Amino acid sequence: MKIAYIILSFSILFSAACAHKSVQAKESEKSSADVLFENLKALVGKATLFGHQDDLAYGIGWKYVEGESDVKRTAGDYPALFGWELGGIELGNPVNLDSVPFHKMREFAVWVHQNGGVNTFSWHPFSAVDESKSSWVVDEVVVRHILPGGSHHEVFIRHLDKLVGFFKELKTDDDEMVPFIFRPWHEMDGGWFWWGVDLTTPEEMIALFRFTIEYMHESGITNFLVAYSPDRHFNNEAEYLTWYPGDDMVDVIGVDNYYDMRSGEQGFQDAIRKLEIVTRYAEKTGKVAAFTETGLDRIPDANWYTSKLGAALNANEWTRKIVYAMVWRNHDLTHFYVPYPEHPAANDFRSFLNQDHILLLSDWNNYLGNK
Ligand code: BMA
Numbered sequence: 001m002k003i004a005y006i007i008l009s010f011s012i013l014f015s016a017a018c019a020h021k022s023v024q025a026k027e028s029e030k031s032s033a034d035v036l037f038e039n040l041k042a043l044v045g046k047a048t049l050f051g052h053q054d055d056l057a058y059g060i061g062w063k064y065v066e067g068e069s070d071v072k073r074t075a076g077d078y079p080a081l082f083g084w085e086l087g088g089i090e091l092g093n094p095v096n097l098d099s100v101p102f103h104k105m106r107e108f109a110v111w112v113h114q115n116g117g118v119n120t121f122s123w124h125p126f127s128a129v130d131e132s133k134s135s136w137v138v139d140e141v142v143v144r145h146i147l148p149g150g151s152h153h154e155v156f157i158r159h160l161d162k163l164v165g166f167f168k169e170l171k172t173d174d175d176e177m178v179p180f181i182f183r184p185w186h187e188m189d190g191g192w193f194w195w196g197v198d199l200t201t202p203e204e205m206i207a208l209f210r211f212t213i214e215y216m217h218e219s220g221i222t223n224f225l226v227a228y229s230p231d232r233h234f235n236n237e238a239e240y241l242t243w244y245p246g247d248d249m250v251d252v253i254g255v256d257n258y259y260d261m262r263s264g265e266q267g268f269q270d271a272i273r274k275l276e277i278v279t280r281y282a283e284k285t286g287k288v289a290a291f292t293e294t295g296l297d298r299i300p301d302a303n304w305y306t307s308k309l310g311a312a313l314n315a316n317e318w319t320r321k322i323v324y325a326m327v328w329r330n331h332d333l334t335h336f337y338v339p340y341p342e343h344p345a346a347n348d349f350r351s352f353l354n355q356d357h358i359l360l361l362s363d364w365n366n367y368l369g370n371k
Helices: 001-011 032-041 070-077 101-114 152-166 202-218 236-241 266-283 302-315 346-354 363-370
Strands: 048-053 081-085 117-122 182-185 224-228 252-256 290-293 322-327
Touching: 032 224, 032 290, 032 322, 048 070, 048 224, 070 346, 081 101, 081 322, 101 117, 117 322, 182 236, 182 302, 202 224, 202 236, 202 252, 236 266, 252 266, 266 302, 266 322, 302 322, 302 346
Parallel strands: 048 081, 048 322, 081 117, 117 182, 182 224, 224 252, 252 290, 290 322
Antiparallel strands: none
């Protein structure tokens, strides 16, 4: 393990494509993304950060109320990790595809960083082949046409430039760049996105993933970690790695999984097995593993948080190595993942979060020794 890590570090030194390329740098040269990676690494096997998508932006019955959070309303503290979505930035829209203004998102992400939390960004872009088509329109091949040499590569470059523009402005008033985890092209093993398995070969996905990250680096965005997160369609490490862009490119070994987590005992066992596959791979490569998306929409099972999510994370020594688990957004009463205070799952949610090894924002700050 140590030797593998040294070899890895060696390759990092000679690779311009690594997201946290100065991990082995001297203390004074560390970027805040390096520090973020080290902090996450120090959690492995000890604790798991709880995360929530769009947590500060809106929740059940409120929108853009300063200081609000459904996690805080129900459990008394903010999540330790905050997910944000960039879909729509590529078109130059002022708001994302869920109506979150990008200027608010930037403010939230800065607040998160200044308060010791972790930011992660997903991106569900519109198609560069037909900009009227969202990520979920799967009626034509896109990836092949946006890669270098493809008919719509130049349009895709314009999309990436918009993305880069957002990240360039992700800084504090003192011009400190906010570190973040970027999680592009996720769930590529499913058939529901235009970059999904039915319309894209593994080679094309790998090329797209690598191109995206390299383009960001070349554009001066370097202060971030990269997450790879397929959905649940794999049964072993080799299958998991089908679309993997490479150890030089990825920091967070992730998995999204809603389906297994709502599919009875067999699904639950499958979810555990998949978490084991990601943590084993992360350990082998010196990276960190994460449950990058999960949840139970509307939480009809009032014990889901302890009996499914908590039980899966605590199933064995391998699943305990997951460093964060993030649930999706609280859009409204028809689509939410964190129980509001009067919801039947609220008590169970608090029990899940009250466990010593599940960290909310102040737990995480205490863990890091932050004041
Ligand atoms: C999906 C749903 C959609 C949303 C999209 C991107 O899972 O929540 O309503 O637009 O994510 O955030």
